[in-house]
Amino acid sequence: MARYFEGFDDFNSHHLILTCLKITEKTRKMVASNGNNHGISTQSESNNYDRMKELKAFDETKAGVRGLVDAGIKEVPRIFISPPTVDDDIKKNLDSNTESAKEFSIPVIDLGDIKKRDAHQRKLIIDQVINSCENFGFFQVVNHGVPKNLTDGMLEKVRLFHEQPAEVRAAYYSRNLKVNCGYVSNFDLYQAPSANWRDTYYCSMAPTPPKPEEIPTILRDTLMEYSGHVEKLGLELFELISEGLGLKPNHLMDIDCAKGWALLCHYYPECPQPELTIGTAKHADSSFLTILLQDNHISGLQVLHQNQWVDVPPLLSNDRLKSVEHRVLANLENPRVSVACFFHGTRLEQSSRKYGPIKELLSESDRPKYRETTIHDHSGRKRREIEETTRWFYSPSQLKMKVKSRNYGSSKTVDKSSEEVDVEIAAQGVIGERVIDIFSIGSLAVN
Numbered sequence: 207m208a209r210y211f212e213g214f215d216d217f218n219s220h221h222l223i224l225t226c227l228k229i230t231e232k233t234r235k236m237v238a239s240n241g242n243n244h245g246i247s248t249q250s251e252s253n254n255y256d257r258m259k260e261l262k263a264f265d266e267t268k269a270g271v272r273g274l275v276d277a278g279i280k281e282v283p284r285i286f287i288s289p290p291t292v293d294d295d296i297k298k299n300l301d302s303n304t305e306s307a308k309e310f311s312i313p314v315i316d317l318g319d320i321k322k323r324d325a326h327q328r329k330l331i332i333d334q335v336i337n338s339c340e341n342f343g344f345f346q347v348v349n350h351g352v353p354k355n356l357t358d359g360m361l362e363k364v365r366l367f368h369e370q371p372a373e374v375r376a377a378y379y380s381r382n383l384k385v386n387c388g389y390v391s392n393f394d395l396y397q398a399p400s401a402n403w404r405d406t407y408y409c410s411m412a413p414t415p416p417k418p419e420e421i422p423t424i425l426r427d428t429l430m431e432y433s434g435h436v437e438k439l440g441l442e443l444f445e446l447i448s449e450g451l452g453l454k455p456n457h458l459m460d461i462d463c464a465k466g467w468a469l470l471c472h473y474y475p476e477c478p479q480p481e482l483t484i485g486t487a488k489h490a491d492s493s494f495l496t497i498l499l500q501d502n503h504i505s506g507l508q509v510l511h512q513n514q515w516v517d518v519p520p521l522l523s524n525d526r527l528k529s530v531e532h533r534v535l536a537n538l539e540n541p542r543v544s545v546a547c548f549f550h551g552t553r554l555e556q557s558s559r560k561y562g563p564i565k566e567l568l569s570e571s572d573r574p575k576y577r578e579t580t581i582h583d584h585s586g587r588k589r590r591e592i593e594e595t596t597r598w599f600y601s602p603s604q605l606k607m608k609v610k611s612r613n614y615g616s617s618k619t620v621d622k623s624s625e626e627v628d629v630e631i632a633a634q635g636v637i638g639e640r641v642i643d644i645f646s647i648g649s650l651a652v653n
């Protein structure tokens with residue numbers, strides 16, 4: 207461990223370029239001469255493992271996972287190795303072409319000319335959206351109105367950003383997520399049980415858009431153009447989903463679901479031992495809606511459906527009223543790129559808007575199951591506490607609670623009265639958690 211990062215002792219912002227170059231050279235030589243992992247411990251070198259120190263050393267390179275791969279790493283460093291309790295099915299599912307997984311395929315919805323469709327045709331599309339959301343939690347859309355040259359261009363620019371020399375990327379590296387835009391490897395590097403094989407450029411687009419000069423030149427124009435299109439698509443989907451729920455078309459917009467949103471430009475470098483780590487660990491998005499543009503060539507995205515990991519082939523997609531679990535596998539051969547657009551609502555501390563069950567959907571027999579909460583309260587520390595204790599999934603159509611334990615091993619569905627649910631949630635200290643499930647409408651992948 208010490209050897210690889212030694213040269214970073216004198217690392218500071220004034221000497222950023224010089225130092226990075228020096229270390230990269232030094233590391234290359236070391237890899238060439240030793241053929242080892244630059245001193246970062248791997249599975250085969252388990253003695254003297256100081257995880258926190260290694261995380262910090264990795265973070266301080268500001269070069270991300272791409273930097274490790276460029277330095278010629280041959281084994282996955284231990285900080286990236288997924289503990290078997292969290293994802294011990296990774297290896298098994300690297301080949302998800304199992305018979306059971308093949309039974310399912312992701313619904314594909316054609317949104318073409320939605321504005322020009324008559325009421326009957328529009329209703330058919332809305333039904334498809336709502337059914338896919340309820341039954342699958344994820345769907346792909348085609349004819350979504352985002353031009354192909356723009357989606358291709360966006361993916362290419364993201365790739366170029368992450369493949370710039372390390373010293374150029376390092377200038378954007380920031381773990382201070384209060385800044386509008388930045389580059390970072392693993393937002394939760396110091397909290398997660400293992401690091402993801404992934405780097406990210408992120409940009410918060412609303413409610414306060416970035417100043418163009420805040421965005422790296424290599425991404426600037428394409429990112430701004432793409433974000434205009436993806437926002438339009440998001441608003442369209444919020445409208446369809448509102449209508450599908452039997453609400454006014456602008457209901458979800460009126461409650462500010464589209465008011466705050468961010469773009470995450472992910473890059474998954476090729477990985478020497480993909481069976482030991484994961485690109486993105488299993489999770490459910492906490493946004494109201496996620497629109498995901500994924501790589502045209504490299505697969506890896508999988509959605510959990512009826513306890514099976516189902517591949518999401520490169521194409522355009524989405525979910526409803528439950529936030530489906532998904533993950534991205536690491537892969538041996540080539541880097542993978544994706545752009546996730548999260549409509550997360552107003553997360554600002556000062557925003558007092560509260561979210562809870564949609565009142566119009568409640569009735570005498572369908573009473574509220576959760577108390578109201580603000581997005582700010584719901585996210586951050588509470589979110590982590592929730593993940594460490596219990597995950598709750600609520601599908602209003604089924605009126606059932608799904609309880610998932612942290613070790614992902616057990617899952618059961620139970621019917622509860624609202625009083626029982628409140629008591630149980632209060633006991634866990636996660637009051638108000640329903641905001642995820644009622645509004646976390648899901649993920650939409652675009653190609």
Ligand SMILES: O=C(O)CCC(=O)C(=O)O
Pocket residue numbers: 470472486491498500507532533534543544545546
């Ligand atoms: O890269 C992907 O395809 C998925 C990323 C993702 O799930 C996320 O950012 O929440």
Ligand SMILES: [Fe+2]
Pocket residue numbers: 489490491496532
């Ligand atoms: Fe996600």
